[in-house]
Amino acid sequence: MGRPQEVSDQEIIDAGLAIERDAGRPARPDAIRVRLGGRGNAGRIRRVWEEFVTRREQEAERNRDPSRALSPAMMAFMTADLEQRKTEDTRRFMSIYRAAEEDLAARFAAERESVQTEMAALKGRLDEAYEENASLETQSSDLRKLVAEANNAQKAEQKRASTMEAHSKRLREELANTKGQLERTRSDLTEVKTELAKMTERAIAAETLAKA
Incomplete structure (x- = not known):
């Protein structure tokens, strides 16, 4: 033209x-x-x-x-x-x-979707942490029983003292390692709970902003 x-x-x-x-x-x-x-x-x-x-x-x-x-x-x-x-x-x-x-509605929808996605991921991590914690608790209990049995056997069988001592030492090391893993898992679980609480606050704030 x-x-x-x-x-x-x-x-x-x-x-x-x-x-x-x-x-x-x-x-x-x-x-x-x-x-x-x-x-x-x-x-x-x-x-x-x-x-x-x-x-x-x-x-x-x-x-x-x-x-x-x-x-x-x-x-x-x-x-x-x-x-x-x-x-x-x-x-x-x-x-x-x-x-x-319209721009505000689009931004709110995107933010809400992002928060929901992150919350779902955090809940998944929390479930995994709970499962791992339960497994480690069971292992720790089993190892404590084994240590107790080893100590009792050591007292009852003086002739096998050296062998049982080595076995008991190995079990104690495994128990220590398991306790360390358990503490780390508990620390991770605390972090996940804290992050989930923050995300929940963000979701509530976003919903409140939308209603306003």
Whole structure:
């Protein structure tokens, strides 16, 4: 498509004034462009016309005679112009508001999905930690029993003292290793619980923000 044929500022102003005379209402930039036969850039027409209207209003304000009331036609024109501006401002505000609302909803949905995913992963880790802890508890109990049995056997069988001592030592080392693993698992479990509590707080905060 070719570039719109340019028109002068005065042509734009004259077209707007002609519309106001014929229609008895404020001229709109799109109506001015139609009046000009589709010539001119829409953005430039809007800018030139709005600047003219502003200058006209400022001039009217400076020249206003307090002793004379506005004519009904001028009052109607100014009222219609004000209503049109209010309508356009309201339309722009609602457009911005809807866009912001949609953006907030999208961000909240993404955040909620992320929190739910992380919470599911943490719950899985917590279940695994519980299972591992139970297994280590069982192993620890079994090893303690074995140590006790080894000690009793050592007392009862003095002839096998050296062999049983070595066996008892090995079992004690295994017990120590198992206890170490158990402590580490308990520490990991505490961290997982803490992280899950934080994620739960985030989820509650996100839900509260959505309801607000």
